[in-house]
Amino acid sequence: MTNIQNAADLGRAIRARRLELGLQQTELAMQSGVSTPTVSAIENGKETARVGLVLQLCRDLGIQLSVGT
Structure with a gap:
């Protein structure tokens, strides 16, 4: 699980997932x-x-975004 706190975190999570795929x-x-x-x-x-x-x-x-795999 990735804790998304800001746009940079979101960008890194998206890039990581794109590369995984x-x-x-x-x-x-x-x-x-x-x-x-x-x-x-x-x-x-x-x-x-x-x-x-x-x-x-x-x-x-107070919503915490997360990326599940």
Whole structure:
């Protein structure tokens, strides 16, 4: 279980899982319907309005995000 506290943690978890699955950023982007630069930004912990807002709401509500394998 990975404890997600911020956008950087989320990005690292996403990158780790993508690599575990043997996917390139372009492949994940195509599967997810987002652009490759968006995948890159998320993996690099850039706080987009959506990601940052979700994380802030979770922190405010005391919700702890985790990634299960």
